[in-house]
Amino acid sequence: MPKVSVEIPQELLDDLDEHVGDEGKFVNRSDAIRASIRKTLDMLDEIDERHGRVETDEAESH
Template sequence: MPKISVEIPGELLADLDEHVGDDGKFVNRSDAVRASIRKTLDVLDEIDARHDRLTDEVGDDAGGTDGDDAADE
């Protein structure tokens, strides 16, 4: 699984940490971030479907990238 680095404001990270750990919904920060990304992509797909903007996900750019993949590595 590829690894990425992101900068997150302290307030947002503190909010995230309230949901991580033994008493939280997520076992670790990575799990929480992955779940959030999946949820966001699902919502974006629903919006695109309502506006007839969905295309086949095989071989297209349906992943929502902006073409700047090098900045994400």
């Protein structure tokens, strides 16, 4: 799996860390960041579909 390096503000990292670990939703930062990216991309795809910028599977079958 490729590695990516990003710079993020400390406040954002602190917020992320609240969701990581034994008491959090994610095992580690990488899992949390991957989940966030997936969710963001899904939301962007939904917005594009609503605005007719992406063909849906249904439209492609016609």
